[in-house]
Amino acid sequence: MKTGMKLPDVTFHTRVRDEAVGGPNPFRWQARTTADYFAGKRVVLFSLPGAFTPTCSTYQLPGFENGFADFQAEGVDAIYCMSVNDSFVMNQWAKAQGLENVGVIPDGSGEFTRRMGMLVRKDNLGFGLRSWRYAAVVNDGVIEAWFEEPGLCDNHGEDPYGVSSPETVLAWLKQANEAVAA
Template sequence: MIPGMKLPSVTFRTRVRDESIGGPNPYRWEDLTTEDYFGGKRVVLFALPGAFTPTCSTFQLPGFEKGFADFQAEGIDSIYCLSVNDAFVMNQWAKAQGLENVKVIPDGSGEFTRRVGMLVRKDNLGFGLRSWRYAAIINDGKVEAWFEEPGLCDNHGEDPYGVSSPENVLNWLKDASREQAA
């Protein structure tokens, strides 16, 4: 996607905690749309190949989580992590990672990922269809900046990481703030 493009309109099937349900698994289905997540605010969206995978769990997600205050200082309202995983997997991963700042978005069917051109095959790893790794600054549903890892293709032999890192995205925001102030 290129800056200025509007995100596709998609409905995400999420599971949210609802204590009124009771029992050991008090969650209910809740549909949230692209507009719900991205409308009227400036956010960071980052996407990765899969919950619980090494680079995602060790570097990318924790980096955005720990750096949340720095992103807020640069005018970011929320940070979202999207993966082609279902709501159950994404919620358990968020719990396992102890997330307090980053919110997860389940793109279980890969519809959003497909429509932004980032759906790739990862059959070489036994994953099937997944997201290519990228990050973006989204301002009121439109792409402000796009950070895509190099080599986008099916069954890539490596998992490139750097362009979409929290550090790189934060540096871009700081540079943009300096330019705007000048």
């Protein structure tokens, strides 16, 4: 569906640790662009409805985190998790999950998600605007493979999960790499 599409050029407002700030919360704002995350790299990007939510915290994020070496073996340079949450929330979620391999990207305003066509209303859960669950293999800012959960719509009654799972993405990468080698 979105294969071959260039990612939208967006600036993300992140918080990064900086000991020069001092105090009990030594973080500063740092603007990072789509190019900062994706230029010149082969990346797996996955986006989900919200930090700290059950499926995201129990299956999807841990699966990508624990499978990082397998993804690297298939030519992936980085894995990023995106959500329509601010940097404070994303950083705390990364800390709570003990992330060492997966980077988090805060799309607090939902601009990237909107421009990807994946912004949905989740008012039925009290979430407001959020991302529909998807994953992509991105090569130098261009979508190489797309994995979107079925049923994209506002206020969906369920949270479909499977198409964008780490297992599905890794299986695609293995198959694609085998095809290139043949």
